[in-house]
Amino acid sequence: MTDEMLALALSNAAKAGVTNVEFLKGTIEAVPLPAATVDVVISNCVINLSTDKPAVFAETFRVLRPGGRLGVSDIVADDALTPEQRAERGDYVGCIAGALSFAEYRTGLEAAGFTGVEITPTHPVADGMHSAIVRATKPATTDTPSEDTGTTDACCGVDACCTSAEAATDPALTVTEAKSASGCGCQN
Numbered sequence: 244m245t246d247e248m249l250a251l252a253l254s255n256a257a258k259a260g261v262t263n264v265e266f267l268k269g270t271i272e273a274v275p276l277p278a279a280t281v282d283v284v285i286s287n288c289v290i291n292l293s294t295d296k297p298a299v300f301a302e303t304f305r306v307l308r309p310g311g312r313l314g315v316s317d318i319v320a321d322d323a324l325t326p327e328q329r330a331e332r333g334d335y336v337g338c339i340a341g342a343l344s345f346a347e348y349r350t351g352l353e354a355a356g357f358t359g360v361e362i363t364p365t366h367p368v369a370d371g372m373h374s375a376i377v378r379a380t381k382p383a384t385t386d387t388p389s390e391d392t393g394t395t396d397a398c399c400g401v402d403a404c405c406t407s408a409e410a411a412t413d414p415a416l417t418v419t420e421a422k423s424a425s426g427c428g429c430q431n
Contacts, residue, residue: 252266272298277306278306279309282311283313284314285314290315291341297355300352311380313378315376317348317375317377318342318375319345319377320373345362349362357379357381358380363377
């Protein structure tokens with residue numbers, strides 16, 4: 244999210260009189276939220292823009308509560324297409340060149356710990372490329388390695404946004420409580 248996008252989101256929320264939303268500046272590979280605090284993650288053709296999709300899947304899994312759901316729309320390639328063929332059909336701006344294949348998407352989500360992965364193509368966007376709805380669930384209980392991302396000493400569960408002076412927080416706290424209690428730099 245850029246500063247301009249954040250300003251627009253805040254302006255739109257104010258115009259709509261919405262008071263039950265919070266906007267945080269961050270990246271999809273390092274979400275500035277405590278672990279296990281989000282019920283649902285949604286996205287509209289953003290995962291394809293990341294060059295580190297395993298990090299995106301791991302972060303999504305990390306921030307979701309047990310039983311939490313992922314529901315995204317993204318571009319997905321036929322399994323038979325090579326990365327070079329995908330790149331020939333479009334560019335990153337068009338959400339095409341960064342597309343994973345159906346098998347790569349499923350494998351990536353499952354490697355992060357997701358279950359119940361469903362990838363439903365909705366319409367073609369290029370030869371062998373499809374707009375698709377992707378759904379997955381974080382198990383209600385889990386002992387997978389993805390659950391422990393090694394960030395338990397971070398103020399909000401994300402090392403990338405914390406200083407050495409910030410203390411760990413209780414993941415049972417709400418996002419606002421956790422940021423307030425820890426002095427987390429993410430509150431900026």
